[in-house]
Structures are given as structure tokens and as C-alpha cells.
Amino acid sequence: MINEFIDVSVDCVIFGFTDDLLQVLLIEQKMYGTDNKVSKRFALPGDLVYRSEGLDAAAQRVLYELTSLKNVYMKQLGAFGDPDRVMGEDDQQWLRSIRTNPDARVITVAYYSLVRLEMFDPKPSSFAQEAVWVPVKDVPQLAFDHSKILNKALSELRDQIESHPVSFELLPKKFTLSQLQQLHEIVLDTKLDKRNFRRKVQKLDALVALDEKQQGVLHKPARLFTYNKKYND
Amino acid sequence: MINEFIDVSVDCVIFGFTDDLLQVLLIEQKMYGTDNKVSKRFALPGDLVYRSEGLDAAAQRVLYELTSLKNVYMKQLGAFGDPDRVMGEDDQQWLRSIRTNPDARVITVAYYSLVRLEMFDPKPSSFAQEAVWVPVKDVPQLAFDHSKILNKALSELRDQIESHPVSFELLPKKFTLSQLQQLHEIVLDTKLDKRNFRRKVQKLDALVALDEKQQGVLHKPARLFTYNKKYND
DNA sequence: ACAAAAGTGTTGGAGATACACCCATGA
DNA sequence: TCATGGGTGTATCTCCAACACTTTTGT
Structure with missing residues (x-):
């Protein structure tokens, strides 16, 4: 059956960072071939958009179903069409196993985001899919055109964090400047000078120094900062 | 009839510049109300995407049908969904007059571009629509969410021309630095310093000085430049 | 010779970079 | 008192902004 219509999906590139590693949330797709072999591959989390659902809302839903996270700031990356x-062979095989219209033309709207990893464990979704964190440097070839989407997301993320140094749900409400610097170093994959970095970010209105210090650390406690939500564009 | 599917369209924001004015190509929609009154409004040129057509290709087609221009560099702005x-009342009325599924959910992928006006006259399309150039400063409220799309396109265009000063199909193959400066001034709606501007753009690899001069002008003829296609990202 | 746009350099300020030592705390 | 990361200032360089006159051509 030829479908006259075009399906619309969203795909989410969720970057997660720990103290020393940038990772991305992927779905492991297991396919059971006719020869009883199981083949695996990774894809970005995504789903078809419901008819009465906004695109941003669909992206939020996909993330929520996978991780139980709500209200994570996500930025649209663009449409891939x-x-x-x-239409790759593997792609079609996979779609036949989960879609009512496996041969439909499907365009996707991609979103990306950045979250702290310690905020949550991704929980397996209700599908035969497993969500796993994969270090960005170790990501293999992905399903569909998802490698292309991931690459674009990574470069947008880097542009974004350089031009708007304080964005995303990227740090605890209260954080130290060293933590913020570490985040930048992980995302940009580079080392930054401590003094220059501090001078630069402390000029930003988006950063607010608190009258409060770190506790329970085994060294001089650092001053805590927070940020004005209104500057998170 | 409730349509299960989502329609996908493209909308194009085509900026055109003359010597002293930035304009945008709009479609005049004429609606014949039940009371025999004709109401008019403007919208961005756009159309549904064909089932087997890429998004970029659809945008090119829309532009071509309207203006007979081919191979114009267009940049995707994002999806609006x-x-x-x-679902405005006017919007629905219009859609009922041209669509087989007027009540379908429709998401659109927007594109923008910048062309020289003297390259062409837009020709009226085959629909009951007229294409007209409207100075950006005089654009009224548009149909659907097209005002929002136009605003976003304008700010992307400005970002783009500032960060990548030589882009788009924006000048003759050969042009003078004054022409390039004029373009920037019109797009950014500002005056630029001649010496600073020239110093800045002449540092770019994208610009190539030719051993050739303007002809037929009634003043000192200016040197001609051209640009490397490969820097037109 | 005149009109009209082309072309060209210097200075001052702001922001980026490079670089090394003392401080406050908990164990 | 020691180990650990926190916190700070200065010199240099590069980039950007402001500013006015001479040159070349056509008429």
C-alpha cells in the first residue's frame, strides 16, 4: 500500500555530561532476521508526532517516555527530509517491525539538549528498546540518517555554548565556576584558562553569585553561583 | 473528515535587494467571502511537499514556479509545527478554497534566501495568486504564522551575513566592494565605515580580487572582485 | 576643470590570551 | 602541616571603531 501522506517524527539528541565525559542517549534496536540472527544497531530516540501535538511537545514526550525527565530545555535543530x-534495507526492516506504514515517507524534526547525567538514569522504554549512554567519541554508525543529525547537533551545541555560555539544564541550580568550566571543556573538547574563563563568565548578567559556599569538600570551599532563567534563550 | 495524517509544506522567505531597499516576495491571497466581499491578505510563498520530493527540492520548486529562478541558494530556517x-478563521477559509484536506494538521519547513532583484521579475503563478515584492519595512500582518517565520528569517539572515559576509546568490559574478558594502548596509539597516569594511572583507579567503575594472561608469572605475563558491556554506 | 565615487593609514580602546602564586579548608 | 582545589592581576596582542584626504576617470 502506497501511503499518500508523509509521516512526521521527532528525533532527540540528548547529550549528557558527567565530570569528565560527554555522552549521548541512544536506543539499541534489536532486529530478528529471518535467519534467526539478532542484529543490533543504535538510533536516536524518536517517535512519530501525534496529530494534535506540537513538535516541541512531541520531543518532550519522547524524552519523558525514555527517561522520566520533564521540562528539559530542548532546541530545534531543523527538519531532515x-x-x-x-529507505536503507536495515531501516526498512526495522520499520516493518514497528510501524503500521513502514513504507511511508517520513520526515523528522530533530531536537537537541544537554543534561547532567547524575540527574537521572534513563529507564528502558516500553518498546523492545534499550536506552543507553554512549560517549560521543565512541558512537558507531547510526540508523537512518541519525549520524548526520548527531553531527549537526554536536556542532550546534558547541556554537551555542560558546556564544551563550550559560544555557540548558546543564548544572545544578547552584554550581561553582570550576564546574561550569569543566562543562565547557568537556563539550568543546579543549582546555581553558581558569582566570580568563572566570573573568569572561562573571561579566555575564546571566550569572549570579550567591552568598553561599560549597560544603563537605576536602579543600577550600568554592563560591556558589546560579543563573537567571530569563537569559536562557 | 478527520485526517489521520499530517501534511508537510515548505514556505520560502525570499529576500530581494535593489540598490537601496530590502524587499520580500509575498503572495497576495484573494478570498471571496460569502457576502461577496473580496478580502486580501499576504502570505509567504509555499506549497505542500510532494510525497517523493526532498524538502530542499520542494523549496526550490516553489521558488521556481513563482519566479522561474533555479538553483538559488536557500537555507533552512526550521520547522514550524x-x-x-x-487554525485561524481566515486561515481555514483560505485552505478550504485550495486544499483537498483543509482541516489537516500541517507543519511547515521554512527556507530563506537572498537574491538580487534585477535578476528577474517574479511572474504570477498559475494559481489565483499574485507574487509581489514588498519592502521589509512595510510588510503587514501575514497569514498563518508567517509573520513569525519572516521575523525569524530576517534575524537569521542578519546573523548569517555578519558571520559569513559572502553568502547567497547575492551579487553579480563580478562586483565591486562598494556594491558588497551596500548590500550589507541594506540588510543590516545600518551605515558601515568604508575603510573598516574593506579591510575586513579583504582578509577573507572567500573574496578574490580580479585584474579587471568596472567599465562605463562616470567616475573612477572600481576594481572587480569575485568569490570562491566553496566558501558559500 | 569639475563631478563622482574609488581608494588608502593611523590612532585609541576593548577584549582576548598567556602566565604563576597565595589562600582556605578538612583530614 | 599537608594536600587539594579556590581564587586572583598584569603585560601583551589582536581586533574593532573612528576619522579625511588624494586619485582616477568621464563629461
């Missing part, structure tokens, strides 16, 4: 972006 | 973005 090559007619044959889901 | 509020569930009710076409």
Missing part, C-alpha cells in the same frame, strides 16, 4: 532517508 | 498554526 531526504525522501530516502529511511 | 504548532498544531493550531493554520
Whole structure:
């Protein structure tokens, strides 16, 4: 059956960072071939958009179903709509196993975000899918055109964090400047000078120094900062 | 009839510049109300995406049908998908007059571009629509969410021209630095210092000085420049 | 010779970079 | 008292902004 319509999906590139590593949340797709072999591959989390659902809302839903996280700031990356972006043999096989219209043209709207890893464990979704964190440097070839989407997301993330140094749900409400610097170093994959970094971010209105210090650390406790939500564009 | 599917359209924000004015290509929609009154409003040129057509290709097609221009560099602006973005009363009335599924949810992928006006006259399309150039400063409220799209396109265009000063199909193959400066001034709606501007752009690899001068002008002829296509990202 | 736009340098300020030592705390 | 990260200032350089006159051509 040829479907006259075009399906619309969202795909989410969720970057997570720990103290020393930038990771991305991927779905492991297990396919059971006719020869009884199980093949695996990774894809970005995503789903079709419901008919009465906004695109941003759909992205939020996908993330929530996977991780129980709500209200994570996500930025739209753009639409990906090559007619044959889901027409690889593996792609078709996978879609036949989960979609009512596996041969539909599908365009996807991609979103990206950055979250602290310690905030949560991703929990397996209700599908035969497992959500796993994979270090960005170790990501293999992905399903569909998802490698392309991931690459674009990574470069947008870097642009974003350089031009708007305080964005995303990226730190605890209260954080130290060293933590913020570490985040930048992990995302940009570079080392930054401590004094220059501090001078730069402390000029930003988005950063607010608190009259409060770190506790329970085995060294001089650092001053805590927070940020004005209104500057998170 | 409730349509299960989501329609996908493209909308194009085509900026055109003359020597002293930035304009945008709009479609005049004429609606014949039940009371025999004709109401008019403007919208961005756009159309539904064909099932086997890429998004970029659809945008090119829309532009071509309207203006006979081909191979114009267009940049994707993003997807706009509020569930009710076409649900205004006027919007519905219009859609009923041209669509087979007027009540379908429709998301649109927006593109923008910048062209020289003297390259062409837009020709009226085959629909009951007229394409007109409207100075950006005089654009009225548009149909659907098109005002929002236009605003975003304008700010992206400005970002783009500032960070990548030589982009788009924006000048003759050969041009003078004064022409390039004029373009920047019109787009950014500002005056620029001649010496600073020239110093800045001449540092760019994208610009190539030719051993050739303007002809037929009634003053000192200016040196001509061209640009490396490969820097047009 | 005149009109009209082309072309060209210098200075001052702001922001980025490079770099090394003392401080406050908990164990 | 020691180990650990926290916190700070200065010199240099590069980049950007402001500013006015001479040159070349066509008429």
C-alpha cells in the first residue's frame, strides 16, 4: 500500500555530561532476521508526532517516555527530509517491525539538549528498546540518517555554548565556576584558562553569585553561583 | 473528515535587494467571502511537499514556479509545527478554497534566501495568486504564522551575513566592494565605515580580487572582485 | 576643470590570551 | 602541616571603531 501522506517524527539528541565525559542517549534496536540472527544497531530516540501535538511537545514526550525527565530545555535543530532517508534495507526492516506504514515517507524534526547525567538514569522504554549512554567519541554508525543529525547537533551545541555560555539544564541550580568550566571543556573538547574563563563568565548578567559556599569538600570551599532563567534563550 | 495524517509544506522567505531597499516576495491571497466581499491578505510563498520530493527540492520548486529562478541558494530556517498554526478563521477559509484536506494538521519547513532583484521579475503563478515584492519595512500582518517565520528569517539572515559576509546568490559574478558594502548596509539597516569594511572583507579567503575594472561608469572605475563558491556554506 | 565615487593609514580602546602564586579548608 | 582545589592581576596582542584626504576617470 502506497501511503499518500508523509509521516512526521521527532528525533532527540540528548547529550549528557558527567565530570569528565560527554555522552549521548541512544536506543539499541534489536532486529530478528529471518535467519534467526539478532542484529543490533543504535538510533536516536524518536517517535512519530501525534496529530494534535506540537513538535516541541512531541520531543518532550519522547524524552519523558525514555527517561522520566520533564521540562528539559530542548532546541530545534531543523527538519531532515531526504525522501530516502529511511529507505536503507536495515531501516526498512526495522520499520516493518514497528510501524503500521513502514513504507511511508517520513520526515523528522530533530531536537537537541544537554543534561547532567547524575540527574537521572534513563529507564528502558516500553518498546523492545534499550536506552543507553554512549560517549560521543565512541558512537558507531547510526540508523537512518541519525549520524548526520548527531553531527549537526554536536556542532550546534558547541556554537551555542560558546556564544551563550550559560544555557540548558546543564548544572545544578547552584554550581561553582570550576564546574561550569569543566562543562565547557568537556563539550568543546579543549582546555581553558581558569582566570580568563572566570573573568569572561562573571561579566555575564546571566550569572549570579550567591552568598553561599560549597560544603563537605576536602579543600577550600568554592563560591556558589546560579543563573537567571530569563537569559536562557 | 478527520485526517489521520499530517501534511508537510515548505514556505520560502525570499529576500530581494535593489540598490537601496530590502524587499520580500509575498503572495497576495484573494478570498471571496460569502457576502461577496473580496478580502486580501499576504502570505509567504509555499506549497505542500510532494510525497517523493526532498524538502530542499520542494523549496526550490516553489521558488521556481513563482519566479522561474533555479538553483538559488536557500537555507533552512526550521520547522514550524504548532498544531493550531493554520487554525485561524481566515486561515481555514483560505485552505478550504485550495486544499483537498483543509482541516489537516500541517507543519511547515521554512527556507530563506537572498537574491538580487534585477535578476528577474517574479511572474504570477498559475494559481489565483499574485507574487509581489514588498519592502521589509512595510510588510503587514501575514497569514498563518508567517509573520513569525519572516521575523525569524530576517534575524537569521542578519546573523548569517555578519558571520559569513559572502553568502547567497547575492551579487553579480563580478562586483565591486562598494556594491558588497551596500548590500550589507541594506540588510543590516545600518551605515558601515568604508575603510573598516574593506579591510575586513579583504582578509577573507572567500573574496578574490580580479585584474579587471568596472567599465562605463562616470567616475573612477572600481576594481572587480569575485568569490570562491566553496566558501558559500 | 569639475563631478563622482574609488581608494588608502593611523590612532585609541576593548577584549582576548598567556602566565604563576597565595589562600582556605578538612583530614 | 599537608594536600587539594579556590581564587586572583598584569603585560601583551589582536581586533574593532573612528576619522579625511588624494586619485582616477568621464563629461
